[in-house]
Amino acid sequence: MSERNLYPGLNLGSGHGEAHEQAETTVFGFWVFVMSDLIIFGILFASYASYLDPIGLAGGPGPSDLFDIRSVAIQTAFLLLGGVAYGGVSLAVKYDHPRGKIIVWLLVCAALGAGFLFFEIKDFITQAGKGGVPQASGWLSSYWTLVGLHGVHVFSGILWILAMIAQVIWRGVDDVVKVRLSMLGVFWHFLDLVWIAIFSFVFLVPLS
Amino acid sequence: MTKPNTGEIDPQESARQELRSYGIGFVASLLLTVGAFAAALSDLPTVWKIIAICAAALLQIVTHMRNFLHLSFSVEQSREDLLLVLFSAMLLAIMAGGTWYIMSDLGGRMHGNSHEDRSTSLP
Numbered sequence: 001m002s003e004r005n006l007y008p009g010l011n012l013g014s015g016h017g018e019a020h021e022q023a024e025t026t027v028f029g030f031w032v033f034v035m036s037d038l039i040i041f042g043i044l045f046a047s048y049a050s051y052l053d054p055i056g057l058a059g060g061p062g063p064s065d066l067f068d069i070r071s072v073a074i075q076t077a078f079l080l081l082g083g084v085a086y087g088g089v090s091l092a093v094k095y096d097h098p099r100g101k102i103i104v105w106l107l108v109c110a111a112l113g114a115g116f117l118f119f120e121i122k123d124f125i126t127q128a129g130k131g132g133v134p135q136a137s138g139w140l141s142s143y144w145t146l147v148g149l150h151g152v153h154v155f156s157g158i159l160w161i162l163a164m165i166a167q168v169i170w171r172g173v174d175d176v177v178k179v180r181l182s183m184l185g186v187f188w189h190f191l192d193l194v195w196i197a198i199f200s201f202v203f204l205v206p207l208s
Numbered sequence: 209m210t211k212p213n214t215g216e217i218d219p220q221e222s223a224r225q226e227l228r229s230y231g232i233g234f235v236a237s238l239l240l241t242v243g244a245f246a247a248a249l250s251d252l253p254t255v256w257k258i259i260a261i262c263a264a265a266l267l268q269i270v271t272h273m274r275n276f277l278h279l280s281f282s283v284e285q286s287r288e289d290l291l292l293v294l295f296s297a298m299l300l301a302i303m304a305g306g307t308w309y310i311m312s313d314l315g316g317r318m319h320g321n322s323h324e325d326r327s328t329s330l331p
Contacts, residue, residue, distance in 0.1 A: 008277050008289050010226065015219070031289060035296040039303070046304035050311035055319060073245055080237060083276060087230035095223050189276045193269055199241075200265035204248040208257035 007031065009186045010090040012178060019175035023182050030183045034190050037153075041194050044146040045201060051139035052206060058137035063206035066132045068123060072203045075119045076195065079154070082112030083192035090185050093178055102173065102181075103165055109188065110161040113154050120151050143202065150198060153191055160184055233275025240268040 005011050007027035012020040050056065052063075088105035091097075124144075134144040164184055167177050247260035273279045279290055 005278055005280075005289075008279055010278055013222075028288065031292060035292050038296055039300060042300035042304045043307070046307040049308050050315075053312075053315060055315060069245070069248070076241055076245075080234075080241060083272070084230060084234045087227075087276065091223065091226060091230075094226075095219065186277065189272065192276070193272050196265055196268050196272065200244055200261050204244055204261045205258055208248050208254050208261065 007182070009182050009189070010087070010094060012094055012182065016094075016175075016178065019178040022175060023179045026179050027182050027186060030186060034186060037190070038194075041146070041149070041197075044142065044149065045197065048139070048142040048146050048202060051137070051142045056137065056139040056142075058139070060137035060140060061127075061130055061132045062139075063203075066127045066130060067203055067207055068126070069203070069207060071119050071123050072199055075116050075123075076199050078112050078116035078119070079192055079195050082109050082116065083189055085109045085112060086185050086188045089181060093173065093181050099168055099173060102168055106161050106165050106168070110158050110165075113158045113161070117151060117154055117158070120147070120154075124148075147198060147202060150191070150194055153194070157184075157188055157191055160187070229275050233271055236271045236275070237268050240264045240271070244268075 006020070006024040008031050009027060012023055014020055085105060085108045089102055089109065092102045092105055132140055134141045161184065164177070164181060167180070171177055241264075244261050244264040247257050247264070250257065252260070273293075279293065
């Protein structure tokens, strides 16, 4: 906090020398990708909002037929805790904690992300069983695309976490790994950000 | 660009500060999430529910950006990161807001039942 932040996410700090300076360009570049990803999500939110009327529903099942607010709350809890848990990774890397601690925090993030995906996929299966398949209406197409794309992001986040665990084990926490962990942090927190918009505007607003 | 100022900051102290910042972010986002769900389940009029949910979402996004992504308007932040967020938000407002406006206007014109509207829009 007292030091100037060079890039998004918890900065490594000048104590890390090379890695901190390398992270400035690399994490900024990754941030540019994340922001273009945000545009994709934003456009999908716009089509979801446009289809959210009787014409968009096209006589198919609607929000109150398909959405289970309890399951959405459980998914939100998993993802929110997963996001905060990455703080453990960032702090452990920054303050040179032993490797084991970094790996444990990464495993916690991956497990919470997997819990989220489990409930999301369970919901998708239930919804498809009730006739809420993507081809049923314009609204459902936009719903599956938006929420599904977020799910795919979480899944790739988990794969990335597992890849980083492998790298921490085989390479150790060198400069390259530190920079990659900083990028992963930005990505993981970004998924939380998108989920806030999804649970608020996709699930809660239509149910109100 | 980075000048070592390790003399001024005690690493223990800044670690505590950062941990606290994550803690505050967690508690704030927990309260806002619970608030949004409580509003959706409450007996308030729909308009109020939607306003409450939108307000909670906006506040929670700001909290996440500040406490987890460490982006802020303060001078300690690299300007480009924030400018990029603001530029993306502007693009999004134009494209997403525009899409929503055009589609809802179109929906109103094509499926609305006001005949006066239709006759005046014809040449």
